[in-house]
Amino acid sequence: MNITLRQLQYMLALEKFRNFSRAAESVHVTQPALSMQVRELEQSLGLTLVERRPRDIRLTRAGRMVIDHALRIDAELKSLEADLRRGQGQVNLGVIPTVAPYLMPSALPRLQSVQSGFRLREAQTAELLEDLRKGRLDAAVIATPAPETEEIELFEDHFLLAGLPEALERMAGLAPDALDPGELLLLEEGHCLADQALKVCNVNREAQSVDLGASSLSTLCALAASGMGVTLIPEIAAMAEKNSSPDLALSRFGEQPGRVLRLVRRADAVDDGEWFENVANILREAGQSVIDKARSEFPVAGSYRRPRLQAAQ
Structure with a gap:
């Protein structure tokens, strides 16, 4: 299993926009590139994370679990960035x-x-x-x-x-x-x-x-x-x-x-x-x-x- 921060970022974009095109635009990549990264994450986990529908997408239970962890990781990264800018690390x-x-x-x-x-x-x-x-x-x-x-x-x-x-x-x-x-x-x-x-x-x-x-x-x-x-x-x-x-x-x-x-x-x-x-x-x-x-x-x-x-x- 090799989950990357980029894949988690793309999952958060999907959860926010519920659409591959708008999610890809928000993170400044093409739709095929974002879709490929999500597929690779699913293959790595051996689980389906996104139900792909004609007009939108839905997250599976496993997908929602990934989103929960991705939100916590994103918050920690933002906290780290803020601490480093202030020079206030431990x-x-x-x-x-x-x-x-x-x-x-x-x-x-x-x-x-x-x-x-x-x-x-x-x-x-x-x-x-x-x-x-x-x-x-x-x-x-x-x-x-x-x-x-x-x-x-x-x-x-x-x-x-x-x-x-x-x-x-x-x-x-x-x-x-x-x-x-x-x-x-x-x-x-x-x-x-x-x-x-x-x-x-x-x-x-x-x-x-x-x-x-x-x-x-x-x-x-x-x-x-x-x-x-x-x-x-x-x-x-x-x-x-x-x-x-x-x-x-x-x-x-x-x-x-x-x-x-x-x-x-x-x-x-x-x-x-x-x-x-x-x-x-x-x-x-x-x-x-x-x-x-x-x-x-x-x-x-x-x-x-x-x-x-x-x-x-």
Whole structure:
């Protein structure tokens, strides 16, 4: 069976005009050409679709079934054409795990309002870039430069030191590279934030006393709040993780180490780039709003913020 869109188009014309000549004229072909295509469709299906009469035609039950499906297919094709004209087809977006839980809750509703479809994938940088290369993703939010990509910088995300108040008091004034590697808690290998923390603190994993293999910032912050050590936390996660771990204190470094978040896509992408800029603008605005709240709560000039005391019950 090999049903073509042309044959379905001719069937729709026949259903509308109930006459081979007028149907052929409406689709700009000769009557014999249209009649031959309908015959070939009937032979392919092994069914009679049209009862040919001297003055008009009638559709058989099978013919009406073909028309029902042809109408749905025609509607989908028109919808596809409209989406392509507007550049609003589904966007597959990848986001690294140290950004997705903190940025996307505020950004995603706005993204969905300007795109007809949106699919989100959370994964480490290497996986996102591989999916981008293979065309499974249209764009990705990452924190490191990537070769063979077009990028738009979104915002700068500074690192804070997180731990118990007494630990931060003891480390007050220290530069990142003066921290004790044995107290530093890091994400498992493969997370760019872990690599950035190692670079900022000028240590290697072998110097750590505990290899946690933690896969989320929430785990690290909970461990730091329980006195297991200290960790670096980006501003974009600061408010959410502080609210989740009330015992956690946060402190800024004087020199403000950090990372730059960027939206990337393949450099050889051939589609219209307007959607790419629109997505970047929405992500930038949403991310900067989260960052501004963190900077207001934990100002650059401050040392650290003690946990709020709980009222007596």
